[in-house]
Amino acid sequence: MGEPAEINEIKDKGLEIGAERLTEDKIEKTINSVLKGETGARLKAYVDTCIHCGLCSEACHYYLSRDNDPHFSPVGKVKQTIWEMLKKKGKVSPEFIKKASEIASTECNLCRRCAMYCPFGIDIAYMMLIVRRICHMLGVTPLYIQDTAHSHSVTMNQMWVKGDEWPDTLQWQEEEAQAEIPTLRIPLEKEGADVMYSVIGPEPKFQAQLIYQAAVIMNVAGIDWTMPASSGWDNSDMAMYTGDNEIMGRVKRAHFETAARLKVKKIVMGECGHAFRSVYDVGNRWLGWRIPPVEVVHAIEFYHDILKEGRIKISKKFETPVTLHDPCNIVRGRGLHEMSRYVTREMCEELIEMHPNREHNYCCCAGGGVINCGPPYKNKRIMSNRVKAEQLFAAKAKGAKVLIAPCHNCHSGLEDINHHYGLGLEIKFLMDILYEVMDKPE
Amino acid sequence: MHDLYIFITGPLAWAAFILFIGGSLYRLLAMLILVNRKERFIFSYMSLRYGLRSILHWITPFATVNMRRHPVLTVVTFLFHICLIVTPIFLLSHVILWDESWNLSWWSLPDGLADFMTIIVIAGAIFFLIRRIVSPEVQFVTSASDYIILAIVAAPFVTGFLAYHQWFAYEFFMVLHILTGEMMLVAIPFTRLSHMIYSPFTRAYMGSEFGGVRHAKDW
Structure with missing residues (x-):
């Protein structure tokens, strides 16, 4: 497969133009106002407790997919962003802010898998959100996702x-x-x-x-x-x-x-x-x-x-073997993994588990707003989730033909993975299958 | 030499313990006050059940996925921390000091075992040092402070080991042992060795969020 050369030199107008408007003074004031006004004991305890052991690294699909490049480990991303801001008391350059925004917005899905690998339970997703908050206050946010925020507004x-x-x-x-x-x-x-x-x-x-x-x-x-x-x-x-x-x-x-x-x-x-x-x-x-x-x-x-409750009857179970993706926000975020398995088993003849699964499933690399940062980052997003392709390929090797992804972001992100790595899986929502196999009035 | 010994085991020891205990209490209190002032919601999410559930998993060897992924590191980490805490508290010579000063006495370790546990701490420190230098993901996030706190922790054990065996310069190492021991105590609340104070809270908070809100495991 062709290696896109440009994944390390992405041009994003939201970041470029946003950073051009910055002054060092504004950066310093903004960073300190967010750190002083909006953070407290949590951030302090996280920074003072982190022993720099690197044990969060293997939790991260970016790190694993980018050949264990330490720049992509969770703590590596913290080092390149919030630690530096804290150490320099906000005295960082516009170039730094641009890079920090790119790291926090497009190199972390906030999937919180690393929180399960840190011995101290340090919430790195929270720290990446603080970085995004600072970059937002400075007007340095990737263009496409900023557009969706405008739409919300x-x-x-x-x-x-x-x-x-x-x-x-x-x-x-x-x-x-x-x-x-x-x-x-x-x-x-x-x-x-x-x-x-x-x-x-x-x-x-x-x-x-x-x-x-x-x-x-x-x-x-x-x-x-x-x-x-x-x-x-x-x-x-x-x-x-x-x-x-x-x-x-x-x-x-x-x-x-x-x-x-x-x-x-x-x-x-x-x-x-x-x-x-x-x-x-x-x-x-x-x-x-x-x-x-x-x-x-x-x-x-x-x-x-x-x-x-028997409100829906299944007329004929889905025959094609399926595998099930556990989305971070409803599994690590709400523990719905056993319910999704119940639903899947009720509807489908055969569920082939991918590994790791449940709370430990690999992220789709689309969530956390990353896919919403748009086309400039598409190649990077796909290259940064090779580990997901490998995980899915192993499930396919065991016979899975359909991939159930009960989350919109996962769905779209996995579609890209599926296409780029040539996995040949069919991706469905639970609802697609439920609609197909349920008993409907004639 | 005698005056120096009196000084470092007298006023300096008092200062070290006061700074260690007082500093730790101060850091704890400061954290709670800060939570109360700015992030009071944390109290409403904290759950004794899920906090303890999480702590229990993370202080039990191999009870978490990440520990099982790194068996050597897990064994070293547990042995290191256990020996680091147990050895100085139950070392016979330390217990005698408590007894002489305060008439307080408790069970003590056989000297041979204590010696072995000291070697484990030193070996653990060397292991962590090598890991820090050799593993790219650890090296990348390493700063001078990481080497310094490792040295602060290793020093009382290295000097204590040398002083105990009295191979050479006994008095010098004895003095150095006391000084580095006091330095470590003082460093605990004021360096990232404060993970000793904070980690039960960060762990319990993440455990509470995962257990109480997210209905998921965090190990």
Whole structure:
């Protein structure tokens, strides 16, 4: 395969132009204001406790995939970014900030695997987020992901979906699905429904069939559900990953308030990992909620429940052998790995495990906003996850033909890995299979 | 020489213990005050059950995936830390000193075993030193302070070993042993040796987040 020569000299206008506008004085002031104003005992304890042992290295798919290059070890990335800022008390150059932004935004997926390898449980993803926060305050964020943050700010969704396009898309999918189930509805704005179903921006933008499938599952399972017609329908959150916590807060507030306005009992989310992290773990905290103010249920848990309760019957199990990817944000982030296995086994004849798996699964290298940094980093992202290709190839060698990736970012990232390394796997969401094998009314 | 001995085992020893204990308490308190002032949410996520679950896994040899991946390092690390803490506390000559000064006495190690444990600490330090130089991922994040704290930890054991065997310059090594021992005590709260103070808390916090919020293992 061709080795792209340019992965070490990527040009990103967001970083280039952002860094040109910086002065040393502004950098120093900004870094210190973030460190003093927004960090506390955690960062201090992490920096004072780290014994520089390097034991986090082998946790990281970047490190493993880049021939154990220490620049890509978790602690190596900390050294090149936050340690330096702390040591120099913020007196670093614009060039340094540009590099720090690239490292924190495109060389770490915040997957938190390293936290399970550090003897002290140091949260390196948290430190990378502080670096992103500083770079955001300095206006040095990769261009493509900054654009999605702008979209969140303007439209309250990630993909510049306009106000009328959203209900339009739902109506379109409802009509499509009615060809299959004539009584099917996608109930909009139904106050007091049990479930508000929320999705990420890309679903109406270019994966509308997922809304179709979800509608079929909801209808067949007899769920009292609704979707909002206004903004607040999008649960995704790239602002969380650019360090733009203020916009993250606005987006999450809109989401929770929409659920409150509709007086639903819980929010059920589509198969997305980062959105789950944002709604379940991060955004709620920014808004001052220890746990989310409305119960949040990820699709995996929802499928698990409706299968277990017998609301959905499987007419014929999926025959092709499958392997299952454990997305970081819902496995290390929510421990849904046994439920995803239950769902998979209920639906499929044969599950072939990839190794390592569950909490120790390798990241897809797309999450944490990395894939959202766009085309400039695509080759680097793929080259930096050779270890995933090897892991998947081993599962394929054991007979797996379909790869289940119950997360949007994982899905897209693994598609790139699949294509580049010629794995020849078919990648599916759990929902794709559930829709295919479930008992539907004639 | 006698005056010097009186001084380093008297006022200087007092100073060392006060700085060690007082400094450690200060660092702990400062951390808690800082948490209370800026990150109070940490208290609401801290869970005794999950914190202890995590600590227990990480102080049990080979109970975590990463320990199993590095069996030699795991064995060295555990032996090093156990000997590092146990040897000075239960060394017969140290217990006698406590007894003479304070009338406090407790069980002590047979001298031969203590000698062997000292060798383990020294060998462990050499192992860590070599690892630091030879492993690229460790070398990359190594700074002068890493060598210094390793030397601070190794010094009382090297000098104690030489003084115990009295092969040459006994008095010199004895004095050096006391001085380096005191230096290590003082260094604990004020260098990254403070991982001794902080690590139970960082571990418990990560364990609480993984257990209580994320319903996942962290080992």
